[in-house]
Amino acid sequence: MSEDVGFAGQITPEQVVQVVEKGFKSVINNRPDLEAGDSQPTSADLEVAARNAGLDYVYQPIVAGQITELDVRNFANHYNELPKPILMFCRTGNRSNNLYQLAKQMDLLDD
Secondary structure, eight states, X not given: OOSSEEEESOOOGGGHHHHHHTTOOEEEEOSOTTTTGGGSOOHHHXXXXXXXXXXXXXXXXXXXXOOOHHHHHHHHHHHHHSXXXXXXXXXXXXXXXXXXXXXXXXXXXXX
């Protein structure tokens, strides 16, 4: 985590208010819809909650263990354009953190 980015496990539409209260301006969802079955909130539901709360929202699903260079470059474009700080999430936060670290190692992030 840095002052520009934070990582979390799955959030719910009801938790979006807490995301705003913590000062985040944007959310990147890296968890594919239905990865955990019907119990997981959909990206569409999360996007509605985020936008209603005044957050920018990006859905960039990443399959665990299958991050590609294209995924990293697409993420870097989102990261560089979104208002910060950004909360990135997936099931545990690890995928999101890995995506961020790879983009950093490739020197793709504007700081």
